[in-house]
Amino acid sequence: MEREKVIVELKNVNKVYGGSNHVVRDLNLEVYEGEFLTLLGSSGCGKTTTLRMIAGFEEPTGGTITVEGESVSEKEPFERDVNTVFQSYALFPHMTVFDNVAYGLRMKKTAKGEIKERVMHMLELVQLGGFERRYPSQLSGGQKQRVAIARALINRPKVLLLDEPLGALDLKLRKQMQMELKRLQRKLNITFIYVTHDQEEALTMSDRIAIMNEGVLEQVGTPTEIYEAPATRFVATFIGETNLFEGCVKETSAHHVSVVVESGELRCRAQGFEKGEMVAISVRPERMKYSAEPVEGYSVRARVKETVYVGSVLKAIVVLPNGNEIKIERLAGQKLPPDGEVYIYWDNGDGKLLHLMDQVFYRTIESVKLA
Amino acid sequence: MTRRTFRGKVLPAGLTIGPVTLWLVFFVAVPLLYALVMSVCSIDGSYNIVYRFTAENYRRLLDASYMQIYGQSIFIAFLTTIICIVLAYPFSFLIARAAGRKKALLYMLVIIPFWTNSLIRIYGWKTFLGTGGWLNEALLALHVINAPVDFLFTRAATVLGMVYCLFPFMVLPLYTSIEKLDGTLLEASADLGATRAATFARVVLPLTAGGIFSGSIMVFIPCLGYFFVSNILGGGNSDVIGNLIERQFGKGNNWPLGAALSIVLIAITLLLVKLYQRCGGDMESFGA
Numbered sequence A: 001m002e003r004e005k006v007i008v009e010l011k012n013v014n015k016v017y018g019g020s021n022h023v024v025r026d027l028n029l030e031v032y033e034g035e036f037l038t039l040l041g042s043s044g045c046g047k048t049t050t051l052r053m054i055a056g057f058e059e060p061t062g063g064t065i066t067v068e069g070e071s072v073s074e075k076e077p078f079e080r081d082v083n084t085v086f087q088s089y090a091l092f093p094h095m096t097v098f099d100n101v102a103y104g105l106r107m108k109k110t111a112k113g114e115i116k117e118r119v120m121h122m123l124e125l126v127q128l129g130g131f132e133r134r135y136p137s138q139l140s141g142g143q144k145q146r147v148a149i150a151r152a153l154i155n156r157p158k159v160l161l162l163d164e165p166l167g168a169l170d171l172k173l174r175k176q177m178q179m180e181l182k183r184l185q186r187k188l189n190i191t192f193i194y195v196t197h198d199q200e201e202a203l204t205m206s207d208r209i210a211i212m213n214e215g216v217l218e219q220v221g222t223p224t225e226i227y228e229a230p231a232t233r234f235v236a237t238f239i240g241e242t243n244l245f246e247g248c249v250k251e252t253s254a255h256h257v258s259v260v261v262e263s264g265e266l267r268c269r270a271q272g273f274e275k276g277e278m279v280a281i282s283v284r285p286e287r288m289k290y291s292a293e294p295v296e297g298y299s300v301r302a303r304v305k306e307t308v309y310v311g312s313v314l315k316a317i318v319v320l321p322n323g324n325e326i327k328i329e330r331l332a333g334q335k336l337p338p339d340g341e342v343y344i345y346w347d348n349g350d351g352k353l354l355h356l357m358d359q360v361f362y363r364t365i366e367s368v369k370l371a
Numbered sequence B: 001m002t003r004r005t006f007r008g009k010v011l012p013a014g015l016t017i018g019p020v021t022l023w024l025v026f027f028v029a030v031p032l033l034y035a036l037v038m039s040v041c042s043i044d045g046s047y048n049i050v051y052r053f054t055a056e057n058y059r060r061l062l063d064a065s066y067m068q069i070y071g072q073s074i075f076i077a078f079l080t081t082i083i084c085i086v087l088a089y090p091f092s093f094l095i096a097r098a099a100g101r102k103k104a105l106l107y108m109l110v111i112i113p114f115w116t117n118s119l120i121r122i123y124g125w126k127t128f129l130g131t132g133g134w135l136n137e138a139l140l141a142l143h144v145i146n147a148p149v150d151f152l153f154t155r156a157a158t159v160l161g162m163v164y165c166l167f168p169f170m171v172l173p174l175y176t177s178i179e180k181l182d183g184t185l186l187e188a189s190a191d192l193g194a195t196r197a198a199t200f201a202r203v204v205l206p207l208t209a210g211g212i213f214s215g216s217i218m219v220f221i222p223c224l225g226y227f228f229v230s231n232i233l234g235g236g237n238s239d240v241i242g243n244l245i246e247r248q249f250g251k252g253n254n255w256p257l258g259a260a261l262s263i264v265l266i267a268i269t270l271l272l273v274k275l276y277q278r279c280g281g282d283m284e285s286f287g288a
C-alpha cells in the first residue's frame, strides 16, 4: 500500500487542567487524508479534550498540532479548516434548518444563489429535503443530528470532528445513522475523526481506531489489528472479551517465550520479552480450544461450570483449579465441551503475549535490582 | 392540582387560596377599581370629588401643556433605557460568565442598593452633584474647572438618577437570559467561521433579545413614574408623567384627573407587556 498523506498530526500533545489534572499525556497521532479514524476509550479518558484541542476550543498545555503541515496553535477556531459535529447538536434554535446549514457559507460571504443551491443539495444528501423551513425544535433527535452533520459538511472541511454524534439516539436509529455516516464519508472523501465510547460502533465504522486510556494513547490500528493483536492488556480487555493468563517469563528463544503461570507452563510465539518479566497471555474466547486429554505443551486442566446459549453464539465457562473463570465461545451449530473435566489449549498464534508493565518503568526497576 | 390538607382533612379551597386572593383583592383590585371610578368623577368649584360621570378628565389629558411633558417623559425614559442596556449588557455577561466567589460578589453589587431606600440614595447624588458637592471640589482641585458648575436641576441629572435607580432592573432579566445561553452555540458559531462580532450579532443578540425586551419594560415604565428623581435632581426642569400625577394628588388637588393619568399609565404598561408576550417573550425573565 502506498504511503498515505498525513493531514492531521499531534506531536507530544499534553493537556493539564488547573495545574494538576493531567488529562492528555504525550499524545502522538497521525491522521491520514480521507480516513475514518475513531478515538475510542472509556468515559473521562480525554477524548473530547483531544478533539477540542484539534478544533481550537482548548489550548494544548504542551506539544503541537498541525493540519496539512501547518501548525494551528496560533489560529482561532474560526480560522481553522476543520468543522465539528457536537454531541448536543448545538443547532441555533432561532434559525430554520436552512439558515442553520447556510451559516458557514454566509460567514464566507458566498453568493446567495450558490448558498441556496448548496444548502438544498446538502439537505438532499442527508435526506432532509423539504425540512428547510422547520426550526430545530420541530425536529426529532435523528433529524437534528442530520442537520448538525449537514451544517458542518457544507463548508467542505478538510477534517470533520465528530464527538459522540450518535450518543443520544436509540439503538435502531444509531445503527442506521452509522451506515449513513460511513456512506457520506466515503462519498465526500473527507477525513473523519470520530469520538465514541461504543466499541462496536468503532469496530464497524472505522478505518483505524486509536484507543485511549486515562489520557494515554494505548494503540492505533485497524479494527482487525486491534482485535487480533492487542498491544496492551488494556486494549485486550477493552475490545471484545478475552481470557488472561498472568505470569512470569521463564525462558526466551528466537521466536518463542515460555511463561510460568499459576496453572503450569505455557509457550507463546512472541518476541521482545525479557526473562523474569511480568506478562499476560490473552486468548479470545472463540479461539479457546478444549480436549478430553492433555495436549502437548499445554496442560491447563479445567472443570466446566456452565454453558449458555446467547442467540447465535454458545458460551461456556470453565473454572481453573485456582478459581479463575475462562470463557469459551462457539457459533451456533458448533460443539461446546460436555460437563466434567477438560483440558484447554489454543493454537500457537492465538495466544497474544502482553507486557504487564510499562517497559521504561520495568527496565528501571530491573537495573536497580542488579546494582 | 393537589389539595392542601390539615390534620388529614382536605381544606376547603376558599381557605387555602384565601390569603393570596385577599391580598390581591385588597391591594390590587380594590385600589385599581377605585382609581378607575374616580377617573370618571367630576369635581366641584372647591375641588371636592362629586360622583357624577364625566369624560372631561380624559379629554384634559390631551392638553398641549401635558403633551409636552409626555414627550419629555418618554424621551427621558427612552434615553434611560438605552443607557441601561448599554451598561448592563457587558456587566450581565461578566456575572453570567464569572464563577464562584467572583460571581457572588458581582451579583451582590447589584443587590446591595436595594437595602437602602432609593429616596435616600437620590439625595446622596444631590449632595454629590451640587455646587458645593464632592464632584465640584474634585474637579476644582484637579483644575478641570475654575468655578463650580451646577450639575443639578438638568435633564442630564435626572437621566443619571433614573439610570442609577433602574440599572438593577435591567441587569436581572439580562443576566437570566445570558445565563441560559448555551455556550456550545458560541463554539459552534466560531467553528463555522464566524468572528466574535458575527457570533454576537447573529447568535448572542437574537437569543438574549427576550432579556433585553423585558429589562427595557422594567426600566421604561417606572421611568415614566419616578417623580422623586426628577423632583430632587431635575428640580422641575425635567418633569415626568409621575410628577403630573403626584401634583394632582398634592398641590393641584384634582384627584379625578390624577386617577385618569394613572389609569392611562397602567394601560400603557399592560399594552407593552402584552406586546412582549405576543413577540414570544416569556414572563419568566421578569422574575429573576
Ligand SMILES: Nc1ncnc2c1ncn2[C@@H]1O[C@H](COP(=O)(O)OP(=O)(O)OP(=O)(O)O)[C@@H](O)[C@H]1O
Residues within 6 Å of the ligand: A017, A018, A021, A023, A041, A042, A043, A044, A045, A046, A047, A048, A049, A050, A197
Ligand atoms: N474544562 C475543564 N476543566 C477541568 N477539567 C476538565 C475540563 N474538561 C474536562 N475535564 C476533565 O478532563 C477529563 C477528560 O475529559 P474529557 O471530556 O476529555 O473526557 P471524555 O473522554 O470525552 O469522556 P466522555 O466519554 O465521558 O465524554 C475528565 O476527568 C474531566 O473531568
Ligand SMILES: [Mg+2]
Residues within 6 Å of the ligand: A047, A048, A049, A163
Ligand atoms: Mg466526551
